[in-house]
Amino acid sequence: MAGFRIIGSGRYLPGEPYTNDMLSRVLDTSDEWIYKRTGIRQRHYCPEGQGPSDLAVPAARNAIEDAGIEPSSIDFILFNTMTPDYLLPGSGAEFAAKLGIPGVPALDMRQQCAAFVYSFQIASAMLTSGAAKRILIVGSEAHAGYMPWHEWDVLDGKTDKPQSQEDRERATRHRGFCIIFGDGAGALLLEATSEGDAGLLSAELHSDGSQIEQLRIPAGFKERPFINQKVVDEERMFLFMNGKEVFKHAISKVPQAVRAACKKASVSLDDIDWFVAHQANDRINIAIRERMKLAPAKVPSNIKNYGNTSGGTIPILMDEMRRDGRMKAGQLICVFALGAGMHWGAVIIRL
Numbered sequence: 001m002a003g004f005r006i007i008g009s010g011r012y013l014p015g016e017p018y019t020n021d022m023l024s025r026v027l028d029t030s031d032e033w034i035y036k037r038t039g040i041r042q043r044h045y046c047p048e049g050q051g052p053s054d055l056a057v058p059a060a061r062n063a064i065e066d067a068g069i070e071p072s073s074i075d076f077i078l079f080n081t082m083t084p085d086y087l088l089p090g091s092g093a094e095f096a097a098k099l100g101i102p103g104v105p106a107l108d109m110r111q112q113c114a115a116f117v118y119s120f121q122i123a124s125a126m127l128t129s130g131a132a133k134r135i136l137i138v139g140s141e142a143h144a145g146y147m148p149w150h151e152w153d154v155l156d157g158k159t160d161k162p163q164s165q166e167d168r169e170r171a172t173r174h175r176g177f178c179i180i181f182g183d184g185a186g187a188l189l190l191e192a193t194s195e196g197d198a199g200l201l202s203a204e205l206h207s208d209g210s211q212i213e214q215l216r217i218p219a220g221f222k223e224r225p226f227i228n229q230k231v232v233d234e235e236r237m238f239l240f241m242n243g244k245e246v247f248k249h250a251i252s253k254v255p256q257a258v259r260a261a262c263k264k265a266s267v268s269l270d271d272i273d274w275f276v277a278h279q280a281n282d283r284i285n286i287a288i289r290e291r292m293k294l295a296p297a298k299v300p301s302n303i304k305n306y307g308n309t310s311g312g313t314i315p316i317l318m319d320e321m322r323r324d325g326r327m328k329a330g331q332l333i334c335v336f337a338l339g340a341g342m343h344w345g346a347v348i349i350r351l
């Protein structure tokens with residue numbers, strides 16, 4: 001049967017972590033509030049002047065080294081990010097050039113936190129049809145660019161000057177979203193195979209634009225000019241997130257997608273070795289797990305260390321699990337995610 005194997009993985013988290021206590025230097029919050037509501041203790045931020053194409057390079061190099069292949073043998077790239085280096089073009093081509101393989105086709109995926117489940121379906125279709133032999137899927141984010149405080153020196157503890165009241169008030173107004181997100185990159189290398197039964201067994205993907213207002217940056221090309229003072233005055237360059245609605249959507253729609261994907265693949269929930277969940281908020285994944293009566297040990301979590309790295313969470317978690325020996329060839333995994341758009345879904349993969 002034609003399918004694919006995962007032959008390499010890698011991850012990269014920039015710099016030293018920023019703890020919840022450090023965030024309280026620039027906004028009104030606490031470690032207790034953040035940890036209790038989200039399960040997050042710390043996150044990383046991309047240095048100023050770098051973007052997702054930069055963070056993705058060391059992650060991809062790790063994956064290439066892990067697989068023991070030549071970068072020139074990669075014949076397609078799927079680049080997942082919701083925080084691109086530029087508003088246009090997407091970051092994939094720039095990333096490929098920085099990786100040293102300019103010319104390789106690179107497709108930019110805009111499904112935000114759900115991009116990886118979409119990428120698995122596209123990669124599978126390309127690898128089983130013969131359109132590609134080796135695909136590099138990358139998820140990389142630089143959310144630091146839309147963090148609502150501007151006085152980074154205060155956060156970094158590099159100044160004796162107190163934070164301005166204006167900066168603290170702005171950051172506190174947006175504290176509901178900003179404490180969740182962190183930066184980082186993960187990469188997976190997929191190779192076509194005609195041996196064994198490894199590959200995608202099923203995909204259950206959905207998009208619903210009627211829910212767009214729950215999670216978006218409400219600035220864009222409808223305006224003339226598209227960057228204007230009104231956007232800044234109305235603070236529409238930040239993420240608007242209706243946390244409660246996103247939460248409700250995730251815990252109702254994701255279990256439906258997981259069950260449907262299992263049905264399509266003719267496998268039961270008990271057959272799955274690992275449920276690899278997008279790491280948006282630990283409370284979402286605990287609620288999904290409890291609704292579906294999944295064993296806690298089968299739904300691994302690493303959000304405590306990284307926060308929500310959007311497109312990066314799934315490959316970062318899979319890389320950790322492959323490297324520490326938990327995730328092995330032959331196992332059956334279910335990957336699920338929900339992201340802005342809204343997009344969501346689940347895929348079943350035989351490793």
Ligand code: COA
Pocket residue numbers: 028029030033034037038113175176177179180241242243244246247280281284308338339340
């Ligand atoms: N620190 C301290 N207090 C905070 C805070 C923070 N970072 N953020 C919000 N609060 C306060 C609010 O001001 C509010 O105070 P009030 O009751 O005095 O008005 C109170 O905490 C409750 O706020 P609310 O926004 O209702 O909290 P919540 O219980 O809905 O939790 C989220 C907020 C964001 C943690 C939660 O809704 C969530 O995680 N949703 C899912 C979001 C998600 O997964 N997004 C990514 C999708 S890919």
